[in-house]
Amino acid sequence: MEAGLYKREITFDYPALAGWRWPTVDIVGQRPGPRLAIIAGVHVNETSSIEAVIRLQRALDPAKLKGRVSIIPIVNLPAVPLRSQYVCPLDDKNINFSFPGRPDGTFSEAIAYALLNDWAHDAECFADLHGGDLCEEVSHFMVVQRTGDADFDRRNLEIAQCFDAQIIASIDPSHMDHPARSVTGRAKRGQYAAFAEAGRIGLIEEAHVAYHFEGLLRLLHNLGMTDNAPPKQREAVIITRYHWVPGPIDGFYRYHVEPGQKVAKGTLMATAENTYGETIAQVTAPEDGHILWRITHALSPKDSFIIGLGTKD
Incomplete structure (x- = not known):
């Protein structure tokens, strides 16, 4: 050409x-x-x-x-x-x-x-x-x-x-x-x-x-x-492990982390509530890492992925 x-x-x-x-x-x-x-x-x-x-x-x-x-x-x-x-x-x-x-x-x-x-x-x-x-x-x-x-x-x-x-x-x-x-x-x-x-x-x-x-x-x-x-x-x-973190329950999720954020093991990443506003589950970081992405829609069914977390071996 x-x-x-x-x-x-x-x-x-x-x-x-x-x-x-x-x-x-x-x-x-x-x-x-x-x-x-x-x-x-x-x-x-x-x-x-x-x-x-x-x-x-x-x-x-x-x-x-x-x-x-x-x-x-x-x-x-x-x-x-x-x-x-x-x-x-x-x-x-x-x-x-x-x-x-x-x-x-x-x-x-x-x-x-x-x-x-x-x-x-x-x-x-x-x-x-x-x-x-x-x-x-x-x-x-x-x-x-x-x-x-x-x-x-x-x-x-x-x-x-x-x-x-x-x-x-x-x-x-x-x-x-x-x-x-x-x-x-x-x-x-x-x-x-x-x-x-x-x-x-x-x-x-x-x-x-x-x-x-x-x-x-x-x-x-x-x-x-x-x-x-x-x-x-x-x-x-540079991270070497990519975790797809699921929601543990049907719920209305409130997120406590932002994309790009560094988190320590145990950091509260999201809270799930029922439609009465009562906390029914919490999602914490399984390891030290960085937030790759998060869902923005509050309503998520059980086992759907809500957060991407990058960690190191």
Whole structure:
């Protein structure tokens, strides 16, 4: 492709994806270089990430770019009419935990497979942007898949550190044994990826958009595709265990912690009440750690996840 900005729609030749067309953008630089593939909208209410990739399209100048940037702003197209949280309404599965996918699978499995094996198969790096569905608030954090290969893991961590994160969750190689996030699917292929979280309750807010947008600019610079990048303001805390904390009872939950907050073992994180305002349960931190995210909706059923907690081995 010659240098320039190209807008088009693409399709994938898998049964579950028949009839769907994804709007995409390619920004091709005048000088040779690597390819960065970027997706957003795996969860369609996480609008800070979608806004960031729209902003990136306007910011990149092909005359100053080395290589190629490819963008799919919204992956989960079937979820748009319903504003569906987390899942694709065609199969009730979460695309986010469907990688590496299957070519003969359901919509979520097939699009996960198509993204890795067709659309981004030759990309030097794959960036997957998330953050802040309708009932949640998340810290500025990254997820990195450890593989046990020291050189690969070091480089993957360097990529994550391009984003000005509060926390980096470096997750165990055991995640590679099961369907998981795109960063895990890429690691199984021996390919690098960035997985970014920032946002809350479906809102477009500048601090969260800037986290994604400026992180992508630093990633482009790190890959040698641009000459400049904005400075970082902090160094992330690296955690190695990611706990999904469930609510112990049906209740009206009042939260006592905020995303990004450091907590000690035993810290009161949430209180559950009944509809008479009586306390019926408490949720405390099982270990010292950092709050990755929390649910914002007060009503939660028993065993639904209400807090993400990152800790160290």
